[in-house]
Amino acid sequence: METLDTDVTIIGAGPVGLCLARALSSAGLDITVVDRQARSALSTPAFDGREIGLTHRSRAHMQQLGLWQRLAAEDVSPLRDMQVLNGDSLQSMHVSHRGSGRDQLGYLVSNQGIRAAAFAAVGEADDIRLLDSARVTDVDSDADCARVRLEGGRELVSKLLVAADSRFSETRRAFGIGTRMFDVGRSMLVCRVTHDIPHHDIAWEWFGVGQTLARLPLGSAQPLGHRSSLVLTLPAREMRGIQALDEEAFAREMERRSGGRLGAIHSVSERHVYPLVTTYPRRFSGDRFALIGDAAVGMHPVTAHGFNFGLMSVQTLAREILQATAAGTDIAAPERLARYDREHRRATLPLYLATRGIVGLYTDDRRPVLRAALLRVGDGLVPFKRLLVASLTDDGTRLPRAALRPAPRGGA
């Protein structure tokens, strides 16, 4: 058996695994990233329909890691405000950037663009080794080291093993870490469209009867109209019917489902469908082992926080590892991993739980009156809005009430 000694092994070369590798680079560590996908798929990722809402903090972090500079200007769209609409009523909750001290709530960047930028940033570093098309057959760890065995007989022995292998992490499961999983019982379809009515850089999320539809504003106007990403959530069975429609029929169906809010839809990109399952493990660390990204916190996309939380996990864990390296101490000391675990839990659990509650409320068509009442009262959702705006603009302490005002009736 061939054995490779490396300081840190990261399983998963998704955006979060690559960001951790980049964050640890140039500190005198030997870093190995393992992914089952081929190098070509990782370096030139395919369009996957996801438009990632990014916070100001994430932008700064991506800049620091050398990712933001690699995004083309047309890949970054401003997200000024958000609106939440309820059923067929004219009531809405407005989440405004105003008064947050920022000129917009955040940014939208395609997942494809983020992955490509992360891969390119890692490619520059000569202390990061990428093992692509690799199959992990076994993992284990003890107080001395962590071991990863790959198909073909290779073994990686490291001081720290990090799992960044998605919300359905096989590594987490192999370590026996129990995980609360919540199957929302819905699928989410995402695609890009061009349409007639301008979006003014405002996103909306419409919790309609029997469906949830979101519109995310993208970039500048195109010859064929304004560009947006559409996010449709339905029970899986109904989604199969929608998926079977040809492009023309799908465009008409989305005009109908959006209640005319977009005007005519002219063109549609490839469509992608994701099952909605949220995950939260009992712990984020063990002996010489840590979980980051979706392997740690699998958020519902509705509050646009999965990757933002992934970057937070990178920041918190990298800080511990780099401090230990600078001090010449163990990078996987139990107290360091325990601190990472605690801090990341504290940073993510409130919004994870609040999102679950909100999703339950808004996707339950038996409770339209309660939903309407909450929107009408406005202040009924203030704690959630405060949490959401604060986490988008990263400044919960200074958030004035102006950012939380109820929207004018009927506004879209």
Ligand SMILES: Cc1cc2nc3c(=O)[nH]c(=O)nc-3n(C[C@H](O)[C@H](O)[C@H](O)COP(=O)(O)OP(=O)(O)OC[C@H]3O[C@@H](n4cnc5c(N)ncnc54)[C@H](O)[C@@H]3O)c2cc1C
């Ligand atoms: C429709 C949708 C919209 C979203 N919108 C937002 C948003 O607006 N804002 C936001 O912050 N987040 C959003 N997210 C979440 C965001 O996409 C994820 O949080 C992010 O992609 C997680 O990155 P990751 O690197 O942790 O995991 P992943 O992107 O899942 O990458 C995991 C990597 O691990 C590899 N892998 C898996 N298993 C193995 C194995 N056994 N061995 C080797 N390699 C393995 C995979 O090949 C992959 O490369 C959205 C998600 C969806 C589905």
